[in-house]
Amino acid sequence: MSKIVLNAELRSELGKGASRRLRREDKVPAILYGAGKEAVSLTLVHDKVIQAQENEAFYSQILELKVGGESVDVLVKAMQRHAFKPKVTHIDFLRVNASETLTTTVPVHYLNEETSVAISEGAIIHHHATEIEVSCLPKDIPEFIAVDVAQLANGESIHLSHITLPEGVISTALARGEEHDLVLVSAAMERGSLVADDEADAPAADAADEAPTEE
CATH class of the missing domain: 2.40.240.10 (Ribosomal Protein L25; Chain P)
Known part of the structure; x- marks a missing residue:
């Protein structure tokens, strides 16, 4: 580029x-x-x-x-x-300086979102990070960090430690320790959809309670 x-x-x-x-x-x-x-x-x-x-x-x-x-x-x-x-x-x-390591932020691109397992399950994918801070030589700065979410399922998440950075590139967050292992993306069902499903089941249950029984 x-x-x-x-x-x-x-x-x-x-x-x-x-x-x-x-x-x-x-x-x-x-x-x-x-x-x-x-x-x-x-x-x-x-x-x-x-x-x-x-x-x-x-x-x-x-x-x-x-x-x-x-x-x-x-x-x-x-x-x-x-x-x-x-x-x-x-x-x-x-x-x-071409010979000195520098720190910068690089954008995150999420791949295969529309065809992911989570979407097929009716879940919503939530992005928790749009960029990652990295440390590297100037020549090694990546244009972006790709995060493949094809296999991400409902209730799962992808952390910073789950992705492989390009050679020579270090995550400054992970370098500070495991407690900085950030969640990049997660998948979860919408709360409204769960309520709707519960309400949809309610009339059938009520009807069963009200139905006459044979003695």
Whole structure:
């Protein structure tokens, strides 16, 4: 998959007032830091950021940031948004060192859900996680983590420890101990459907109670 590329400009005006002026001009203030280098303040075009962040990879994969004729590999470490407008108000970019392990979040894709055992049993599948935090070298960052739910049945769940991560990729949660073995997905019957079944059986039972008996 090709890298997402963003163009940025260095900015010298700092502070809340300068940031507000930039936002009125449809620009996004940002900061670039990490890899043992000095942090620098940047400006990006808001429309380009909005377009790029529609791609799932924007939040977990290495991006190419072009600044003053130089290309820098980065990860998005934080993004601030307007409280109610569809606006990005600030981005933190982390420089990536190809030889250093990093931590990032990777999206989870659930496979074979519609044909799973749980669905055939009339159960509902519940997603408890949309992303997983992993640790690995930049070259090993997976595009996504696939979780196959084909054999998931009613009353069962799939935990983080049940899936196999790509080579070189470690779950940071599991690295902290077994108590962090998160439930990723589970299947259960809807409570309403059970009540409905009980009520459906009730008239027949009532009729049997009321039927005359022979003496």
